Amino acid sequence: MTIQDDAERRDLSSGDRMPGGLAPVRGFFEAHRSISVIVGMALVGLALPLVVMLPPFSTFQAGAAWMNNFTLAGVYILLALGLNIVVGLAGLLDLGYAAFFAIGSYTYAFGASPFSGLHIPFWPMLLIGALMAAIFGVLLGAPTLRLRGDYLAIVTLGFGEIVPIVFKNSDTYTRGTNGISSLYPPDLLGYRFSTIEILPFYIVMLLLVTLAMILIYRLQESRLGRSWMAIREDELAAASNGINTVTTKLLAFALGASTAGLAGVFSSAKLTFTGPDQFLFTVSFTVLAMVVLGGMGNIWGVALGAFILYMIQSVLLKGLNQFFDAVPVPILSDIDFVQYQFLLYGLALVSMMLLRPEGLFPSKRRRRELHTAAPGDDAAATPAQEAGGALQ
Amino acid sequence: MELSVLVQQFFNALTLGSIYALIALGYTMVYGIIELINFAHGDVFMVGAFTAFWLLTVPLALHGSVDNPVLLAGILLLIFTVVMVFMGIVGVVIERFAYRPLRNAPRLAPLLTAIGVSFILQNIIQVVFGSSPRRTPQIFGNDARFDLLGASISFRGVFIFLLALGLIFALQAFVGRTRLGRAMRSTAQDREAAQLMGVNINRTIAITFFIGSALAGAGGVVYGLHFGQIGFTIGFSAGLKAFTAAVLGGIGNTTGAALGGFFIGFVEVYSGQFGLFRWSEALVFAVLILVLVFRPSGLLGQPLTERA
Amino acid sequence: MQRHVRFAAPLAAVALILAACSGTGNGNNASGGSAGSGKKVTIGVDLPLSGGEAPNGEPTVKGVQLAVKEANANGGVGGYQIELSIKDDAVNGVHNPDQGATNVTELVSNENVIAMVGPYNSNVGAAEIPITAPAGLLQCSPANTAISLTKPDAEGKLLRGDNKVSYVRVAASxxxxxxxxxxxxxxxxxxxxxxxxxxxxxxxxxxxxxxxxxxxxxxxxxxxxxxxxxxxxxxxxxxxxxxxxxxxxxxxxxxxxxxxxxxxxxxxxxxxxxxxxxxxxxxxxxxxxxxxxxxxxxxxxxxxxxxxxxxAAIHDIPDPEGFANKYKTEYNEDPGAYSAPAYACTQIILKALEASASGATDMKDLRAKVRAYVADGGNSFDTVLGPVSFDENGDTSQKxxxxxxxxxxxxxxxxxxxxxxxxx
The missing domain is CATH 3.40.50.2300 (Response regulator)
Known part of the structure; x- marks a missing residue:
């Protein structure tokens, strides 16, 4: 896999910096995206299990629990990477992204559970789940993608609300509120994955994330990726330059959805269970927060943002009590932090946005857009203005 | 369906729709002027409901119905005034500290901030009032009702509907006829041009938040009066439905938002009538999607013009 | 009634919370002050504790804390002082099977954990049982009622697979x-x-x-x-x-x-x-x-x-008012719907610990013995809900x-x- 060294491409990719690294090394990795992703993920994948064996991490929770957390963080990284295609690259706001996660998850439940009587192996199910989600993405996107800006956001929000309700109320086909349990775990060459052996899931997740990152990098630097960014920056200009905006946006929507479908298949296979309460608005919103927080458009940034936010939600906020019980600090040790999780999370979101609205690791290109654009003038004109304006 | 049931359900829908309409007005105003989906708005409504609860139970120490009509009117006037002013101030404070610094930031930043504010408001109410639902005093006696075409209509419901109608018309008059209203409309249409014409943008936006939040506060009071029970989680889905109402009506259009609110009230009530209540939320959103696909500017919005 | 602080602005709130809670903190160390002396075992707890789920989880976890506090005050059980490891399975204020699975993974791999109380929600249980069953960690749920958690589903599948019963519940299905x-x-x-x-x-x-x-x-x-x-x-x-x-x-x-x-x-x-x-x-x-x-x-x-x-219990228990009064004295509020069942679950675990403590060779053995003792239908437990024993599926035999x-x-x-x- 060689990447041509043409000037424009270099300019595009230089926006997405590796965190850290020396200049010549960086130059090499920027020219060889796939290698950099493989090396980076291999290093991270090796480092994480080792780091948690050391104090203070090892005293905090057991290695297996950490590995479980990392694997689930991987699910959110996949989700964030997929949503990044839609929101970060193509500039389409999707507030119901969890719906595609749900579709992937239920696809696996239908394909591999005693409930349906089918047992399609996990590996093809990954593709089938991604495909199903993509189909629904196209079905939703085709009539709605011509809507601009926030109207699309609202339609997706509605879709995100409808999907779990349908799964919940269709008792005969989904076992309703109880969810579908006893899903078959993955098999590989005679080895059967089990819910108590985390490591195989962790490795599969590492591979999935690596693969997704490579594909998304290549997409981003392809003609399609450039079309997305062109649409994001100025849809009308993009259209007049011969880009088929509807197809291009539809592809972004479908690819984003398929990544969520993939995550859904993995997550339900790991949990051996899926139910309608797992895909509520909070999931869509959490993933969106991950994308924005990490820095829209920057693949490594989004992945890191997802990892950090997942760890804050699922480990840090839950562990504050334990931490302050172990490390006595006057006053702090007496607080029951569980009660204030929402407050802390809300404050964290507000303050992060106030201090760094472009995200922790914004792509250079994106930042340039934001800083050269006139204040308040975002990518697309606002519907209210288009609608001839405002308060009547 | 018998006529009496039809009338009764129609009335039920008007009452429920009034609450959604009051919340939707604030949504549509804020969206109209700064294009922000203010996810915290539903929680402003919720805080309004708790403020009224506190006023009724602590300073007024009321627990049952108030049968003297003069006294009842006085209490209502007091509650609505205090809650609306207080929530207006809360709205202005939120705008000042959470949204104004982000006015020129990427579009998504204030959206996430709004959700952050929503979490903060919920957690504060949870800590102050506890996490279980609370009983609000039913100051309207349940026997205060009259018959209409075989349906039993409560004065409470009539009051709620008339109040919502009154506030909607007052808002119309304010936005359409006053100098401040004109400033709001011009800011919504083109912020920079308005500024050049001497409109104080910050003040205009703050006033928009004040009015929108005050109306949500009124919605909160009404909610408590009507349902007799509130909890710190009631804001989110009510807000979501109200926002849907605003979009249905044509965002930025106050009449449309009010009508959208009533429309959602009708969808919910009639899905209950026909045994489909568990699908009502899905129905509301399905209607929303259909309306946006076939008439993207909403029911009362002007047709979408192609950007030049 | 909880002790409340009142405030207006979010920023002021933080400071006030710090002050208000210093008196009422109920963190993880419910076991109280007997640290330092003798052997310790841990009982795990997994409940939804934050956001909109707090009214479900909070009074339930207090039931566990009360039972443990009393046991420790009486000098412990079987020579052990009891500690709690409390996990919250709500994420963003909604119970979450993924988080439940993570929590029990943590409890399973902590060898000091001899048994656990929870979960509250049946779908969390469906995600947890496949993890605790092969590990032989006893789970006692105070609230789950879904039939499918213990009995074979329409396709004849059991959540615990071929493993022995490790999940019991005191709520009648x-x-x-x-x-x-x-x-x-x-x-x-x-x-x-x-x-x-x-x-x-x-x-x-x-x-x-x-x-x-x-x-x-x-x-x-x-x-x-x-x-x-x-x-x-x-x-x-x-x-x-x-x-x-x-x-x-x-x-x-x-x-x-x-x-x-x-x-x-x-x-x-x-x-x-x-x-x-x-x-x-x-x-x-x-x-x-x-x-x-x-x-x-x-x-x-x-x-x-x-x-x-x-x-779902017989009315004729020894001291019906006793639990409510104890709870009220301790927390200054009435017990929630599942406070007493959570207390009962803890009593059951403690009874099994008492019976197994002397014969156990190490913590792993102790965990296995506790599970076996509770799952044994021949053993009856005197609980705040009355006498309880479990049938071959782990359901209460109380009918x-x-x-x-x-x-x-x-x-x-x-x-x-x-x-x-x-x-x-």
């Missing part, structure tokens, strides 16, 4: 409580027609399903049924009730808990002129006296007259349901009679 309500309404209250509302959640819907099945079997008629999702408490029942009123049901049955609308439904029945009809529900509405904020009797007030509720009637003048539930399902 829906196939007991629902029929008991049907028998009571039909045979004792002599009502032949009923309108059914459920909250579309696992507990409520399951209860209503089983109720309907039995009520129709007894010859009664269900005039209508609607699911009203109300997890955030904002649903309006008037339309559903107005529609139901036309069929003139003689009673209304509610499958659900108070937080998903039990009290509001009753109040709105009065609004539409159905306030005089009998109203019957499961233990989800028998959740304390009218003095408890947010309990059914508190929310329904005067409208609670003519309400009936079941509790007696007690019926209570609301007394609005006293503001409390009054025992009416017991229904013994072992004869049916």
């Amino acid at each position: 829906d196939d007991f409580q629902g029929p008991a309500l049907a028998v009571y309404l039909h045979d004792i209250l002599k009502k032949n027609t009923v309108f059914v509302v459920d909250d579309t959640e696992t507990y409520g819907k399951g209860l209503a399903d089983e109720f309907v099945k039995k009520f129709e079997e007894l010859g009664g008629t269900v005039t209508g049924r609607q699911g009203v999702p109300n997890s955030d408490g904002s649903a309006d029942y008037t339309s559903v009730l107005t529609a139901a009123k036309g069929d003139n049901p003689e009673a209304v049955m509610y499958g659900g808990v108070t937080t998903t609308g039990g009290g509001k439904l009753r109040n709105q029945m009065a609004d539409v002129g159905m306030g005089d009809l009998p109203y019957i529900g499961g233990d989800g509405i028998v959740d304390g006296s009218a003095q408890t904020d947010g309990s059914y009797l508190n929310l329904a007030g005067e409208n609670a007259a003519n309400s009936f509720g079941s509790v 007696i349901i007690s019926m209570y009637k609301a007394d609005t003048s006293a503001g409390d539930w009054v025992f009416d009679q017991q229904i013994d399902l072992s004869q049916k």
Whole structure:
């Protein structure tokens, strides 16, 4: 896999910096995206299990629990990477992204559970789940993608609300509120994955994330990726330059959805269970927060943002009590932090946005857009203005 | 369906729709002027409901119905005034500290901030009032009702509907006829041009938040009066439905938002009538999607013009 | 009643919270001050504790903490002091099976954990049992009622797979409580027609399903049924009730808990002129006296007259008031619906620990012995819910349901009679 060294491409990719690294090394990795992703993920994948064996991490929770957390963080990284295609690259706001996660998850439940009587192996199910989600993405996107800006956001929000309700109320086909349990775990060459052996899931997740990152990098630097960014920056200009905006946006929507479908298949296979309460608005919103927080458009940034936010939600906020019980600090040790999780999370979101609205690791290109654009003038004109304006 | 049931359900829908309409007005105003989906708005409504609860139970120490009509009117006037002013101030404070610094930031930043504010408001109410639902005093006696075409209509419901109608018309008059209203409309249409014409943008936006939040506060009071029970989680889905109402009506259009609110009230009530209540939320959103696909500017919005 | 601080602005809030909580903190160290002396074991807890789930999880975890505190104050159990490892399975304020799975993974891999209490939600249980069963970690759920957690599903699959029973529950599964309500309404209250509302959640819907099945079997008629999702408490029942009123049901049955609308439904029945009809529900509405904020009797007030509720335990326990009083003394509030079951779960684990402590070679062995002792149907446990033992699936063998009637003048539930399902 060689990447041509043409000037424009270099300019595009230089926006997405590796965190850290020396200049010549960086130059090499920027020219060889796939290698950099493989090396980076291999290093991270090796480092994480080792780091948690050391104090203070090892005293905090057991290695297996950490590995479980990392694997689930991987699910959110996949989700964030997929949503990044839609929101970060193509500039389409999707507030119901969890719906595609749900579709992937239920696809696996239908394909591999005693409930349906089918047992399609996990590996093809990954593709089938991604495909199903993509189909629904196209079905939703085709009539709605011509809507601009926030109207699309609202339609997706509605879709995100409808999907779990349908799964919940269709008792005969989904076992309703109880969810579908006893899903078959993955098999590989005679080895059967089990819910108590985390490591195989962790490795599969590492591979999935690596693969997704490579594909998304290549997409981003392809003609399609450039079309997305062109649409994001100025849809009308993009259209007049011969880009088929509807197809291009539809592809972004479908690819984003398929990544969520993939995550859904993995997550339900790991949990051996899926139910309608797992895909509520909070999931869509959490993933969106991950994308924005990490820095829209920057693949490594989004992945890191997802990892950090997942760890804050699922480990840090839950562990504050334990931490302050172990490390006595006057006053702090007496607080029951569980009660204030929402407050802390809300404050964290507000303050992060106030201090760094472009995200922790914004792509250079994106930042340039934001800083050269006139204040308040975002990518697309606002519907209210288009609608001839405002308060009547 | 018998006529009496039809009338009764129609009335039920008007009452429920009034609450959604009051919340939707604030949504549509804020969206109209700064294009922000203010996810915290539903929680402003919720805080309004708790403020009224506190006023009724602590300073007024009321627990049952108030049968003297003069006294009842006085209490209502007091509650609505205090809650609306207080929530207006809360709205202005939120705008000042959470949204104004982000006015020129990427579009998504204030959206996430709004959700952050929503979490903060919920957690504060949870800590102050506890996490279980609370009983609000039913100051309207349940026997205060009259018959209409075989349906039993409560004065409470009539009051709620008339109040919502009154506030909607007052808002119309304010936005359409006053100098401040004109400033709001011009800011919504083109912020920079308005500024050049001497409109104080910050003040205009703050006033928009004040009015929108005050109306949500009124919605909160009404909610408590009507349902007799509130909890710190009631804001989110009510807000979501109200926002849907605003979009249905044509965002930025106050009449449309009010009508959208009533429309959602009708969808919910009639899905209950026909045994489909568990699908009502899905129905509301399905209607929303259909309306946006076939008439993207909403029911009362002007047709979408192609950007030049 | 909790101690409250009042404040206006979020920033001021933080400072005040710090101050207000220094007196009431209830962090993980419920075991109290006996640290440093002797051997320790840990009991795990997994419940939804944050956000909208707090009213479910908080009073439940306090039940566990109370039992452990008492045991430690009495010098521990079997030579051990008890510690708790409390996990929250709510993420962003909603119970989350993924988080539950992570939590039990952590508990399973901590060798000091000999057993655990939880979870609260059946779908969390469905994600946890496949992890705890192969590890042989005893789970005692105070609240799960979904039939599928312990019994084979329609396809004959068990959640625990081929492993031995490691999950037990003190709540009667829906196939007991629902029929008991049907028998009571039909045979004792002599009502032949009923309108059914459920909250579309696992507990409520399951209860209503089983109720309907039995009520129709007894010859009664269900005039209508609607699911009203109300997890955030904002649903309006008037339309559903107005529609139901036309069929003139003689009673209304509610499958659900108070937080998903039990009290509001009753109040709105009065609004539409159905306030005089009998109203019957499961233990989800028998959740304390009218003095408890947010309990059914508190929310329904005067409208609670003519309400009936079941509790899946025999009424004739040694000291019915004792637990409520102890709890109130400790926490200055009334117990929640699942405080006593959580306390009972803890009692069961402690009894098993006492019986197993001397014979165990190491912690791993102790965990295995505790599981085996609890799962053994021959062992009976004296709990705050009365004597409990578990059948071959880990379900409570207690087949007696007690019926209570609301007394609005006293503001409390009054025992009416017991229904013994072992004869049916």
